[in-house]
Amino acid sequence: MTVETPTRYSPLSAWQDALARLPTGVQVRELPFLTQLNLRLQPGSAAAQAVEAALGLTLPGPLRAGMSGDVKLLWMGPDEWLLVAPEGRQHDLVAQLRSAIGDEFATVTDVSAQRTTLALSGHLVREVLAQGCAIDLDPRVTPVGSCLTTVLAQAPITLVVRGDAASSVWLLVRSSFASYLATWLVDACTEYRGGTG
Amino acid sequence: MQLIACPWCGEREETEFRYGGQAHVAYPDDPYALDDEQWAQYVFFRDNPKGPFAERWVHSAGCRRWFNALRDTVTHEFLRVYVISAQHPLTTSTAPAAQQRKGQEAI
Ligand SMILES: [Zn+2]
Numbered sequence A: 001m002t003v004e005t006p007t008r009y010s011p012l013s014a015w016q017d018a019l020a021r022l023p024t025g026v027q028v029r030e031l032p033f034l035t036q037l038n039l040r041l042q043p044g045s046a047a048a049q050a051v052e053a054a055l056g057l058t059l060p061g062p063l064r065a066g067m068s069g070d071v072k073l074l075w076m077g078p079d080e081w082l083l084v085a086p087e088g089r090q091h092d093l094v095a096q097l098r099s100a101i102g103d104e105f106a107t108v109t110d111v112s113a114q115r116t117t118l119a120l121s122g123h124l125v126r127e128v129l130a131q132g133c134a135i136d137l138d139p140r141v142t143p144v145g146s147c148l149t150t151v152l153a154q155a156p157i158t159l160v161v162r163g164d165a166a167s168s169v170w171l172l173v174r175s176s177f178a179s180y181l182a183t184w185l186v187d188a189c190t191e192y193r194g195g196t197g
Numbered sequence B: 001m002q003l004i005a006c007p008w009c010g011e012r013e014e015t016e017f018r019y020g021g022q023a024h025v026a027y028p029d030d031p032y033a034l035d036d037e038q039w040a041q042y043v044f045f046r047d048n049p050k051g052p053f054a055e056r057w058v059h060s061a062g063c064r065r066w067f068n069a070l071r072d073t074v075t076h077e078f079l080r081v082y083v084i085s086a087q088h089p090l091t092t093s094t095a096p097a098a099q100q101r102k103g104q105e106a107i
Helices: A013-020 A046-055 A090-101 A125-130 A175-188 B036-044 B095-106
Strands: A027-031 A035-040 A072-077 A080-085 A107-110 A115-121 A147-152 A155-163 A168-174 B003-006 B010-013 B018-022 B052-058 B066-072 B078-082
Touching (some): A013 A175, A035 A090, A046 A090, A090 A107, A115 A175, A155 A175
Antiparallel strands (some): A035 A080, B003 B010, B018 B052, B052 B066, B066 B078
């Protein structure tokens, strides 16, 4: 007997056209199906050292993200990180991390379906986000590598500043909030339409 | 909007936080030894001071961690935030600072 698995779809698959029509100053693209693993462990513990050795990465400190490689680490709390990797890596990464951790005290949980990721870029990104986000996105306050879990237009998000001041940003948003956030983004961009954008 | 300083995330808008009531209410060592009145005291009765009050808060929209705060219930000013494993700040050697600060505001 075969079990039919439902077709996989990303929370914002229906929004591709609307997002593509945004002003050039705010390029928004969904990065669907990224591998996302939740890591819970004490910083500095044997488990933390095992994870860092297995990944060849350092667990970033508070409010920071390591975004340079294929495998990215986002600080989510004092004993919690979100590992983000390309699509399809969850099984081998979970196995690799669990074997590295062994009997030490830590958890690795696949949460890939929990959030989808929006990649924003363009010179208006900071201005548009400022309409719904209380965090000061000035590069002097929020430099490249900042990782902030907060609310954008009341929707819970994790915002990662990827490069060049705030002109390149990742927004990780829970799947059930994604279409609301897309609606808000499209609306927040309205005033820049047809202008200098 | 009032800003609250999460020990981990720094200052954030108060809407990112949830209130958790009085801090330092310890679970009874032996709950079965309590009579109904004592159990009701533990479950339902809380202090309601006018002035500095040690409270539990959680940064629910951010790092989702619980912490304690000493808040002045008159001015809503957060006198300090501290980790939940720490002692009540008014019963430790740091108490005079908080008392003094309150005194200064009253002037
Ligand atoms: Zn926090």
